[in-house]
Amino acid sequence: MRVPDGAERTKMFEGHFADMKRLAGEKKLVVAGPLDGVEGKRGIFVFATLDIEVAKTYVATDPVIVNGEMVAEYHQFFASAGLMAVNDIHAKLQKQSVQRQ
Numbered sequence: 001m002r003v004p005d006g007a008e009r010t011k012m013f014e015g016h017f018a019d020m021k022r023l024a025g026e027k028k029l030v031v032a033g034p035l036d037g038v039e040g041k042r043g044i045f046v047f048a049t050l051d052i053e054v055a056k057t058y059v060a061t062d063p064v065i066v067n068g069e070m071v072a073e074y075h076q077f078f079a080s081a082g083l084m085a086v087n088d089i090h091a092k093l094q095k096q097s098v099q100r101q
Helices: 007-025 052-059 081-100
Strands: 029-034 043-047
Touching: 007 029, 029 081, 043 052
Parallel strands: none
Antiparallel strands: 029 043
């Protein structure tokens, strides 16, 4: 169910991005990003847990889920342990980019 454009939608997405930032800061969210929308899939989260029930607790507070804007699906994903370094690398690169501006 799409939340109509306006202040409520803006606030919902501000909360969505704040939630992602919080989870990344807590080292729970490894990587996140938008998808191409094929089959209605709009984004992906990769969490640092093997337990899908734990992942569900992380997603349960996201305003886009709470408001029915998006619906979560859960799958196990296995990747290199190096993926855990993405948030730290991102923060360093982002800081360098801001300093150059």
